Amino acid sequence: MKAVIFPGQGAQTCGMGHELFDAFPEQTEQASDLLGHSIRELCLEDPRRELNRTEFTQPALFVVGALAHRQWRERGGEDAAYYAGHSLGEYCALHAAGAFDFETGLRLVQRRGELMARADGGGMIAVTGLGRDQVTELLHEGRFCTLVVANDNSPEQCVVSGDAESIDELGDFLQARGVRWVRLRVSGGFHSSLMRSAQREFRRFLEGFDLGTPLVPVIANCTARPYPTGATAGMLTDQIVRPVRWTESVRHVLDEGITEFVELGGAVLTKLVEQTRATHRVSGLRGRDLGSEVFRKRHRLRYAYAAGGMYRGIASPELVARLGRAGMLGFLGTAGLAPEETERGIKEIQSALGDEHAYGVNFLADHDNPATEDAMVDVLLRHRVRLVEASAFIQVTPALVRYRALGLRRGPGGRPVCDHRVVAKVSRPDVAATFMAPPPDSVLDRLRANGELTAEQADLARRVPMSHDITVEADSGGHTDGGIATALLPTMLEVRRRAQEEYGYDEPICLGLAGGIGTPAAVAAAFVLGADYVVTGSVNQCTVEAATSDAVKDMLQDIDVHDTDYAPAGDMFELGSQVQVLRKGVFFPTRGNKLYSLYTHHDGIDDLPAKTRALLERTYFRKSLDEVWADVVRHLRATNRHELLERAERQPKQKMALIFRRYFGYSARIALEGRPDDKVNYQVHTGPALGSFNQWVRGTPQESWRHRHADEIGRMLLDGAASHLTAFWRGATQRPA
Template identity: 65%
Template sequence: MRAVIFPGQGAQGRGMGRELFDAHPELVEEASNVLGYSVRELCLDDPEGRLGRTEYTQPALYVVGALAHRRRREEGGAEPDFLAGHSLGEFCALHAGGAFDFATGLRLVQRRGALMAQARGGGMVAVVGTGQESLRALLEDGGFAGATIANDNTPDQQVVSGDTGTVDALVPHLESRGVRCVRLNVSGAFHSPLMRQAQQEFARSMEGFTLRPPRIPVIANATARPYPDDDPARLLIEQIVRPVRWTESVRYLLDQGVTEFVELGGRVVGRLIERIRSAPRPAPVSRSHSRTPATALGSALFRRRLKVRYAYLVGGMYRGITSPEMVVRLGRGGMLGFLGTGGLSLPEVERGVKAIQRDLGEGQPYGVNVLADHDDPRAERGLVELLMRHDVRVIEASAFTRISEALVLYRARGLRRGADGTPVCDHRIVAKVSRPEVARAFLAPAPEPVLDRLRRANELTDEQVELARQVPVSHDLTVEADSGGHTDGGVATAMMPAMQALRRQAQEEHGYAEPICLGLAGGLGTPSAVAAALMLGADYVLTGSINQCTVESAMSDVVKDILQDADIHDTAYAPAGDMFEMGAKVQVLRKGVFFPTRANKLFSLYSHHDGLEELPAKTRSLLERTYFHRSLDQVWDEVREYLRSQGRETDIAQAESHPKQKMALVFRWYFFHTTRIALEGDPHDKVNYQVHTGPALGAFNHWARDTEFAYWRNRHVDRIGLRLLEDAADWIDSTYRRWQEPAA
């Protein structure tokens, strides 16, 4: 098989393309008209010494690469099986693959070069003779958290990008450790997050262009895999801030059977390829019987009980962010996801459940989230009744502070007596808890007063009540440490042992025939975090925040683009809209938005004033202009209409006679509104986006930089889950081996 490749910046030189310009005068003239200067003169003579400047280098290389491709095709060169280009060369590869015509590509390259040339405050360092892992260790050892390995050119040649201060300190740090390095003559930190502004400007420039899926596979620098058929423009935009994974790209081509590489427009990347070919490759990870398989992690009892292949769950995120598509993909992969129902109407939930049941095969696992409704228990009851009508066998109970009647009804209705007389549970509740008193309630049998009330109403049989006294409300309890959304900010290493003690007490006190399983959630965004959860004794793990930034998530693409680059410190705590008056907290994104500050301001105003009329005129005007984008009277009209549509006339009457309660309802509207605009990706009000997420996503983004998951459009929930588990198994195995090594 054959691959045609194109070089990037660094391959330029006076006289380049000399043999091409006379052969294609019409293209040369078209290029000069687009650029506004003679590209022939620039490449052949460079009288003004501009060829080494980024804004001129990139268009020149593109023209030469495109002309070389044209000549090769006219001379009858065999069509390649793959195309690839190093950095700027990727534009040549896409043009050769038919993604855009010559002039379109040149305009894009001219804009890209101009934007990158404008970058200031950064630099790049070439590092020779050190592998990527060794270099990472050196960066970590020196505390260079802001440095990015921008180019992985060969196994022993890397390029690091960073801000000016980082680069100034990095060179002596590396040289003092005997590492050869050279500071490059560039003004910006190319292929790093510091190029974000240039990337955003380039994205705006591309809005008028149409990119077609390449007819020949083109290997993307950002993923080291072929460009996808859907939205190729997005991956090209991402290239500006993503590392050039050249070593991995070449190895991918070699693995596909490529034996011949033809370089057009230079001789630089061909030499890199020879070094990659000749370098020893890391031994592939073996999944032999001597290694722990991902299917062996966690509790076998839990996997059997929930009918999953892997002890891996995905929590239900608000307003269907955990979508039917996400639940189905997980179920097909042997994992269990919970459809997010909070904030959805019953018809919307019903459509989601039907879609899941239609698309999953018999026995494939799925569940539905039930979020505690502190305002309207009737809505909670209606949801549970709907799920029972559709024979949903597993639910996730979230944000409960007590055992509600709806939960007891669901649990008890699913009980029957087995052949040996012990209870058989057809309805499973996976409860998410963060406080010991709530855990105790779920680990105990259903409250007697609730059972009695349901029995008197003939909603439970005598046998169901009797059996409900013999089982806990939940056999599967998820301990939730600090996380996105509702959180008590708990620490896993403190919470898990305490919850394990509560489990032992409950098991001994009630003598349950079936053991209780404990899972762990919160902060799980990397294989080592998953491994740590399992080492703490978790029977299963549950992830949340990391799944919001995936293909299957119902969150808007605009928010996913933001989340993809979130770091571990890009979150903050804000009041929870559904428990506003109680002062409960949620963890949300703070990067690029004002929501956390504004939400906390609303709670402060609520705490210090007894009604909307007490608000200072200036404050009220600010709220109406920047928070609500309408008058507070208009907000109240909308709230009142909503309550009326839900049959909550009593709430309207109480609010109109109690100013403080009315204020709470009006302020709550802001929380609903900010969630909605984030889900819709409203481009006009990004600063008010409310996005629930925790630091696990930032940790995941760090880990994902060097994997196929660097770009969210490559993030599929089942593949993420499997990779986390497999790498966690390796982490555990390697840790045990290290512990067993003899002392020096």
């Protein structure tokens, strides 16, 4: 993995950017117009000796860094996993990561440079050969109470900042002890309390800008951790007076797996990075270490983490793409979408991720109309989708087998190579066993006889499981069997052991756990139980990227673990299947269960008592049941489901079920739209995991859903789980025997 880094003040040299200004004349002219002087002349000639003056240095470095990044990308520079910049360079990093545009960044650094240049009366000394802790001890020894380590650059270099008189005295103090140092030519004591006045004015200046959150993680100087959501302005304000924790920043990205650093806009940080790398040892467990390496490599992921495909496109293309760029796995939510909407979503994801990042598409079983599954497979094949999440399947269907088998080919030694992957989401051991077995011979033979598979594909399909990845779904939001994770997962592990022994697969089967995953402790528990990966659901519904209404998100961000209930599943109404939904503030669970009770106790719509029928028409459907039936008829005819329509017209019970199903479709639709006039009928699929997450983030920026992003939630959960496990194991080793 790669990190792109940008140097700060001190990297300026006459002649910098000589290869950039002609390459990007529009941006060069824009910068000159905004600054009021020629940026080309300043950087290449510096006729008035202004390049080393802070108010000129900072905008010049930003322009060169921003253009260098643009050129690097145009020349084929790969996506960075992280960005970082030293002091002023952090603005280049934020611009490169999409937090603000070129003009905004230039205006910010212009004002920053002006304010910092005014803050005179201070100075800075660079100390070499010693690290931060050693220099701090010397400051204490010499009683330099007004001085601080402002830049922790590497284990062999740091910079001290403070008032000019004390800086002069420090030089003599260090000289007497044989410590190497050099006085820096700067106008003030940067990154110290001497910058307070500049900080206050800069804070007021930033109020006129709407700064975004980086699309790619940017390591903040003052925390040595990625910028949190919605914190860009605050972090940049703090950066002026707080130390640059560069050594810690480099160590953090090394811990995250960074192997290559690309420095743009200068050539001063690379040496510091190498000094840190030479002494670095990975410390403790990391979020990216959790789970199965097989699963991560199989799907080209950085983390053993996935987000399920929430129905009706709530798991949006934006959500899936954001996870993909972060090295996590997201599934596009296709249930309830028209085929053209699904295709549009797939294209959007592919455009955002290209071939570099993984993604998947939810594939929902259709128990009423198997032809829908065949149509879905055609869409997947047409767009070369390599990974699907099979949901609500209680048996392997011909369409799913066709998708799986059409992605098989012979590899080295004749072994099967799987270009199509199926992640099966299951909640019963018998269904799990079906997906851990090869496709049924009868289905393969029929597909072969119909010319839908080649003989080789059918043969290879008999040598691999339907799914190499099985997501064990415990009690969760949406469709649920109410399973208990601590009972389900160990049972599924035993089912896997037997399948591996029986079939002797070359490639191992991985098991993931879904349901109730909303805190680091829950993630840690899943991995301790033996999960190879974890899958979240409800927590992602309450994020900026989720394609549901703001009204629903406002309701969800405040729920607790007890604010959910069970209701009939509209798509499996007659079977009595259930979904877990929001209870707080809505009547949907009560009304949905009432409809199912009426269905089980009456033979048809005409059998309902007059008072009951009137109640349904007034409060549930807001129209007469005859009008509802007319809507059903139009829908069935439009979707060519004439056989089902004929059956319903003959069977009053079937007609009743189809009418009642309309309520479930209506209640889901108005929630997605955020209809303000009928909130009590909102159907919102969610589980207690979201309540536990809400409790965990209370009092932090993520308390508001407007500061929640799916990829950041994933990292928070995984890193928190790693810390949780590390603390537990350390505690265990320290306990007396």
